[in-house]
Amino acid sequence: MKDLNLSATAPVVSQRDEDQVLEIRLAQAEDALVIPYMWLRDHCRSKRYFNHTTQQKIPDLELLERDLTPQAVRADSKGLSIKWRDGHETDYTYDWLANNFYPGQFARRTKRILWDRKKMESESLPAVTFEHHMTSEDGLRQSLRNLVKYGFTMVTEAPPTAEGTRQASERISPIQESMYGGLWTVSPAMGNNDTAYTHASLGAHTDNTYLTSPAGIEVFHILEHDGTGGESLLVDGFNAVDTIRRDDPKAFQTLQDTPIPFEYMATAANGKPPYLMKAYSPIFTEHPGTGELLTFRFNAYDRGTMDTVKPQDLPQFYAAYQKISQVISSPASQLWFQLSPGTVLLVDNWRVMHGRSAFTGFRLLSGCYLSRDEWISQARMLEVL
Ligand SMILES: C[N+](C)(C)CCCC[C@H](N)C(=O)O
Ligand SMILES: O=C(O)CCC(=O)C(=O)O
Numbered sequence: 595m596k597d598l599n600l601s602a603t604a605p606v607v608s609q610r611d612e613d614q615v616l617e618i619r620l621a622q623a624e625d626a627l628v629i630p631y632m633w634l635r636d637h638c639r640s641k642r643y644f645n646h647t648t649q650q651k652i653p654d655l656e657l658l659e660r661d662l663t664p665q666a667v668r669a670d671s672k673g674l675s676i677k678w679r680d681g682h683e684t685d686y687t688y689d690w691l692a693n694n695f696y697p698g699q700f701a702r703r704t705k706r707i708l709w710d711r712k713k714m715e716s717e718s719l720p721a722v723t724f725e726h727h728m729t730s731e732d733g734l735r736q737s738l739r740n741l742v743k744y745g746f747t748m749v750t751e752a753p754p755t756a757e758g759t760r761q762a763s764e765r766i767s768p769i770q771e772s773m774y775g776g777l778w779t780v781s782p783a784m785g786n787n788d789t790a791y792t793h794a795s796l797g798a799h800t801d802n803t804y805l806t807s808p809a810g811i812e813v814f815h816i817l818e819h820d821g822t823g824g825e826s827l828l829v830d831g832f833n834a835v836d837t838i839r840r841d842d843p844k845a846f847q848t849l850q851d852t853p854i855p856f857e858y859m860a861t862a863a864n865g866k867p868p869y870l871m872k873a874y875s876p877i878f879t880e881h882p883g884t885g886e887l888l889t890f891r892f893n894a895y896d897r898g899t900m901d902t903v904k905p906q907d908l909p910q911f912y913a914a915y916q917k918i919s920q921v922i923s924s925p926a927s928q929l930w931f932q933l934s935p936g937t938v939l940l941v942d943n944w945r946v947m948h949g950r951s952a953f954t955g956f957r958l959l960s961g962c963y964l965s966r967d968e969w970i971s972q973a974r975m976l977e978v979l
């Protein structure tokens with residue numbers, strides 16, 4: 595092991611050929627970065643291995659065939675440079691290495707706030723005016739920040755029309771087409787294909803559970819209602835999962851390990867073909883990189899026939915499913931409010947459930963879906979994530 599540079603503040607960089615790693619002691623970090631030569635060569639950002647126009651890697655098929663012991667390493671206060679045995683040279687900054695080498699820079703800029711009714715009632719509901727949301731980058735950033743923090747946000751004082759829904763939504767991302775179209779409406783006179791198209795109450799659920807990748811955001815905007823009831827309900831799915839994790843680790847494990855079938859069918863109508871959508875997923879999944887909660891799916895209406903659990907394991911599954919259903923339907927979890935024309939509600943459909951109370955009269959809901967990848971990309975670009 596040989597030390598390559600030793601000024602008091604500059605990092606101490608040591609070449610450990612016996613382990614095929616470079617050890618970098620940064621002044622500000624507790625643990626040294628110990629980076630395998632193979633990783634360093636694989637992450638060479640010189641133009642031989644990285645196309646700076648497309649921002650894409652150029653594959654290196656010989657990576658494993660090379661002697662990757664550096665011929666020389668030069669290090670100064672800004673970064674280091676490796677001269678490889680095949681004559682190629684690579685430069686790195688310490689910041690880039692610290693941010694990109696395992697375990698990566700998974701720190702969020704905006705932390706999630708898991709909530710229940712009490713928590714949300716203790717503060718004003720997350721909202722941004724239409725004017726601010728539409729015309730200022732800061733306004734858009736605030737909407738995205740609310741979505742990341744709470745899993746929902748409102749756009750207030752919007753035009754009380756479908757056009758208002760469209761504008762508020764497209765400010766975040768293009769509207770996602772689905773078998774329901776782009777911009778859609780929900781009213782009690784729309785046929786018998788879904789409980790949503792009736793006057794009945796809807797328990798807390800997420801939409802698109804029957805798709806392999808459910809919509810990322812669902813937008814709701816009530817345009818008309820000439821009767822009573824029809825209040826909106828939100829429940830934080832991640833908070834429900836967290837509650838189970840704390841209170842009943844065995845149920846948590848069962849839910850994590852059990853894929854649940856969801857399905858949705860429609861007969862041919864209005865010139866559109868029939869379909870039968872089906873997907874399997876546990877109620878929640880975790881991010882494969884960070885271990886944070888990533889997805890939440892819960893829809894008691896669109897749950898398919900349970901064909902994923904062995905007969906002898908069914909009691910354990912139903913006990914766990916019942917447990918989380920109870921948390922979700924408990925008044926302590928539920929946030930209720932009345933939406934009215936001009937208030938557009940955006941909900942993270944990978945985290946927060948929505949529902950409504952039963953109603954009378956004619957009620958017209960305008961809405962749409964936005965893609966998960968699109969809205970998260972916006973959040974990244976505006977440095978919310
Ligand atoms: C809202 N929109 C009209 C698009 C769909 C209504 C049906 C939703 C379906 N049960 C689900 O939960 O996905
Ligand atoms: O009618 C409502 O308020 C919500 C209906 C619903 O669940 C949906 O449109 O996805």
Ligand SMILES: [Fe+2]
Pocket residue numbers: 790799800801948
């Ligand atoms: Fe829904």
